[in-house]
Amino acid sequence: MEPRSRDTRSALSDVASGQREGAAGPATGRALVLEPVLRRAPSQHAAERTPAEKLDEAVGLARGIDLDVAQAGVVTLNAARPATLLGKGKVDEIAGVLRTLEAGIVVVDGALTPVQQRNLEQAWNAKVIDRTGLILEIFGRRARTREGALQVEHAHLTYQKSRLVRTWTHLERQRGGFGFLGGPGETQLEADRRMIEERLAKIDSELAKVKRTRALHRESRRRVPYPIVALVGYTNAGKSTLFNRMTQARVLSADMLFATLDPTLRALDLPHGNRIILSDTVGFISDLPTMLVAAFRATLEEVIEADVILHVRDVSHDETEAQSHDVRRVLGELGIEASDPRLIEVWNKIDRLDSNERMRVFNLAERSSDRHPQVTVSALTGEGIDRLVIAIEERLAKKRQMLHVSLDPSDGAGLSWLYRHSEVLSREMKEDGRLAVNVRADAKNAELVKHKYPEAIEDKPD
Numbered sequence: 001m002e003p004r005s006r007d008t009r010s011a012l013s014d015v016a017s018g019q020r021e022g023a024a025g026p027a028t029g030r031a032l033v034l035e036p037v038l039r040r041a042p043s044q045h046a047a048e049r050t051p052a053e054k055l056d057e058a059v060g061l062a063r064g065i066d067l068d069v070a071q072a073g074v075v076t077l078n079a080a081r082p083a084t085l086l087g088k089g090k091v092d093e094i095a096g097v098l099r100t101l102e103a104g105i106v107v108v109d110g111a112l113t114p115v116q117q118r119n120l121e122q123a124w125n126a127k128v129i130d131r132t133g134l135i136l137e138i139f140g141r142r143a144r145t146r147e148g149a150l151q152v153e154h155a156h157l158t159y160q161k162s163r164l165v166r167t168w169t170h171l172e173r174q175r176g177g178f179g180f181l182g183g184p185g186e187t188q189l190e191a192d193r194r195m196i197e198e199r200l201a202k203i204d205s206e207l208a209k210v211k212r213t214r215a216l217h218r219e220s221r222r223r224v225p226y227p228i229v230a231l232v233g234y235t236n237a238g239k240s241t242l243f244n245r246m247t248q249a250r251v252l253s254a255d256m257l258f259a260t261l262d263p264t265l266r267a268l269d270l271p272h273g274n275r276i277i278l279s280d281t282v283g284f285i286s287d288l289p290t291m292l293v294a295a296f297r298a299t300l301e302e303v304i305e306a307d308v309i310l311h312v313r314d315v316s317h318d319e320t321e322a323q324s325h326d327v328r329r330v331l332g333e334l335g336i337e338a339s340d341p342r343l344i345e346v347w348n349k350i351d352r353l354d355s356n357e358r359m360r361v362f363n364l365a366e367r368s369s370d371r372h373p374q375v376t377v378s379a380l381t382g383e384g385i386d387r388l389v390i391a392i393e394e395r396l397a398k399k400r401q402m403l404h405v406s407l408d409p410s411d412g413a414g415l416s417w418l419y420r421h422s423e424v425l426s427r428e429m430k431e432d433g434r435l436a437v438n439v440r441a442d443a444k445n446a447e448l449v450k451h452k453y454p455e456a457i458e459d460k461p462d
């Protein structure tokens, strides 16, 4: 094993000094994290992570599920062994490391076949989790909607079903995850399989129900004339913190409508009177296991329809570029290109930068073009949130159209309809006895106004 020396987040130094990790919360186990790398790996793209960076990410993810990471290292392989992935020498060496560390969990940041997993568990007398398992656990804990939770559980059970060769697989849910870690030992293969199948069938029918409700919600939201501002970003970038920060002072009582149905949606008023709906999404992650792609996509449908997309980035992170690349790639797959005028990059966690870095990042953001704004903020301290709000308002203003509608003064219903579907800027009685109403509306509502009042005259967008 080649331990990492550069990384300050690597737990190796802590082992040396006898400290334990995981002070932030109760650890679910003492773990070793391994990054297997084939010696003759194909050449890397510039934006792709190096093994060391991948290991850093895996350590971060392992800590994200409360593992007490005792040690982490890159393991170089000449070839992948079908039975154990690693060669016998490495397997034995690691068994020794595990005994010294008294670690009972090994995270292998790669794909393991069920057989490899079982053999390694036997050789190491430890639980072994591969990358898919790790990510499933994370998604399980972080699923923010009922649908998300169901989708992840579905993916997790499917994964477990394929691995019913192990000795410790079981179906108990623990600690908010899906019972991946810990729990009583013996598998009753048949019983487990049956339980999994029954549960999968139940999830399928629940999912169908949730989807129907979701479609209804979306429909009712479409009828609300408020633009949707969606937060996207790599896991841990600070989306939820920003979501809470932005909604803190401005949550509306009308919000309850959404809050009870979906905790990821909040209505709020921006200073210049724009009412928006802020939508939080699940965090992105590199190399998303295929099983989770569907679950992930479902939560991202909101983004495709959003009026403004905030791409939240942790600019204090060493891998901020690689993370951003991953996010942009997934957005691209959803049809949202880098040049999409709805995008605003939010450079978060500037409070963690030293003064030089801060200056550099501020200058870069300052130079960003109007078409691709980049806003520096700290969701934690609140710095820059006002700049972000202005940037959102500017984006929204760009999308809106001015329309002049002429009404019969007695048409009170028509006027109140306009108030509900657009921003009424002025009303004036004309000499011809008609009421001239100037309104501003986003593209969606402008269409509605034009449909209802085909004679409405349109201004160029402001």
Ligand code: GTP
Pocket: 142, 233, 234, 235, 236, 237, 238, 239, 240, 241, 242, 281, 282, 283, 284, 348, 349, 350, 351, 352, 377, 378, 379, 380, 381
């Ligand atoms: P996922 O749920 O994985 O998608 O993460 P997220 O993007 O919602 O991140 P979250 O808001 O949970 O924040 C992750 C961690 O970063 C938390 O410990 C936050 O307290 C911290 N954090 C968020 N914003 C800031 C910031 O501006 N500065 C600092 N120093 N920490 C921050």
